[in-house]
Amino acid sequence: MSAGPFGFELIRTDGSARLGRMRTAHGSVETPAFMPVATQGTVKSLTPADLTAAGAQIVLANTYHLLLRPGHELVRELGGLHRFMGWDGPILTDSGGFQVFSLSKLRRIGEAGVEFRSHVDGSLRTLSPESAVAIQHALGVDVLHPLDECLAHPATEAETERSLALTVRWLHRAVAAHRSAGASGALFGIVQGGVSHPLRRRAVEETCALGLPGYAIGGLAVGEPKPVLYEITELVAGRLPPDRPRYLMGVGKPTDLVEAVARGVDMFDCVMPTRNGRNGQAFTSDGPLTIGNARFSRDAAPLDPTCPCEACRRFSRAYIRHLFGARELLGYRLLSLHNLTFYLGLMRQMREAIAGGEFGPFRSRFLERYGVEAT
């Protein structure tokens, strides 16, 4: 399968933690990497220049959302998603599967694909393995994903097995569609299999048999207990080929990122830094803080004195608390910027720790300072 200029280089390992570099037509990404979520073609409240300032090297956008609004054909007509949203770095899209199963009124799932009602206007839509790939080609993204079925947690072993089999059959169709289109962009595989060890092992085998340029770990961070998240991550990452990037979808909290890097994951995405930011939560090295707390009302200190972001360089906790109390848009923007800066700074620290062979001590120090109760 042609992946255009796509490539992955594993630079060094430290235990199971990996330092690497992913190459795309829109530039390189140092891994472990965190991808800010540009759900509808915008990381909420922030510009591409803000993302660069925060340290982002790649962003994620949601195929489902862009399909419904403004529509992938419109984006193609306007030169593709990079030009449309003004971000010239790499873009990764999910397949739309997760949102079909979580946001829309699902009408019918069958061998051919899924039929669902748009959560935007109630219109009836379909998504197939072939159309999901074609939509992502229209968007012109660097990394795309095959349509998969996303089971809710908990699911029985039998349900999980049936679902996994469908996801693998869909993967074969997605790969064929991608190959025959001759489009650029790297199609990753998604490893499903719920919380079942045997099914996860089978999923890795059947997915990796296709020799794809990268692999996502799907179906986690959907409500399972934290030890299960770590256990399945370790099981899957330990079986994926070392020369391909590994992307843990939808994860997670700062401690989850550290624990998953320790288990060999290279890429992450999560709405938490921006969504929690809009809800008044600021991440810091000492754990999260709730800016609305009365103890910050006269606090002249920045959110995090070690943080280089504009929110911390220019404003006090008291001011940002005032912005939230007055429901001012700048408050949402400043905490989104700060939280992404924190997340992306954490990834950089992890990369530096791996490069120096110091990931183990870094992990211990981080977790101790961040606080267990704050996971």
Next chain:
Amino acid sequence: MSAGPFGFELIRTDGSARLGRMRTAHGSVETPAFMPVATQGTVKSLTPADLTAAGAQIVLANTYHLLLRPGHELVRELGGLHRFMGWDGPILTDSGGFQVFSLSKLRRIGEAGVEFRSHVDGSLRTLSPESAVAIQHALGVDVLHPLDECLAHPATEAETERSLALTVRWLHRAVAAHRSAGASGALFGIVQGGVSHPLRRRAVEETCALGLPGYAIGGLAVGEPKPVLYEITELVAGRLPPDRPRYLMGVGKPTDLVEAVARGVDMFDCVMPTRNGRNGQAFTSDGPLTIGNARFSRDAAPLDPTCPCEACRRFSRAYIRHLFGARELLGYRLLSLHNLTFYLGLMRQMREAIAGGEFGPFRSRFLERYGVEAT
């Protein structure tokens, strides 16, 4: 009266239009000037760095809003409003009068002052000529205003005369309070008098008798017909001392700014660029446009090809329309930034036209291109 380092220099005139420079402890302001409105200590969705990029040299904040939230004592404790909001340029505050009369449940107005219920928490508050000045001293602003009574339009001649007399008595108390406090900052007078020519003339005389460092024209842009706005502006500005800056409160649309500069006004404030921006209206040299209009859905052009703002440099109308359709925060931010850039650019163009003795032709060209129907 001591106005600290405050001063105003009239550089040149072109007809009644004036080019000047206002000096404050926080820097100079070239006039004619437009002041972005930082209602609650923030120009909605924008940072101080954005304001500087847009060309702002001074901002306005609302005494009433800051009194209620977060409270002027808290702002004083945190080093004053400049430090609190991260803006180190000049700040002007209104007296709170306008909001007391427009936003709060007014309880009682008397010789002593006004008693009202906070629109934030329903608490009973008072504002007097003395406390209004003291609050603005606590905020530490560069230009402050005396408490005035703001009549609704229309009002009878008798009501207007009674109200004006009260405003003038309050002005004397405000000046005494300001002088005895020995605080820095320049206290402007506010000329009221409704739409009555004799009362406006009396207001100018009685206000200017106090020899204040600047004069505001209040009680306009409250619903009176446009010809009345221009007529009263011309009447008042024509009688104010030429060596003091003249500030037309709450005005206005781009054409209003041009018409008021033509009548000798130096300073303006209005929520229109930011509020209309959040409602999807973009100002351009060819008149305003509504970004939600279907004709922009595939429009790859910027809002205004001649505009230097980040919204116009990086994004298409189609993208910004998508942001508004999806109710994305970035849309509000981009149109706010663009509209302020347009307003501040218009002021710069007017200053250049006056400097070159070309204000008349500029005014004609601007109005013709902008469009009469778009006033």
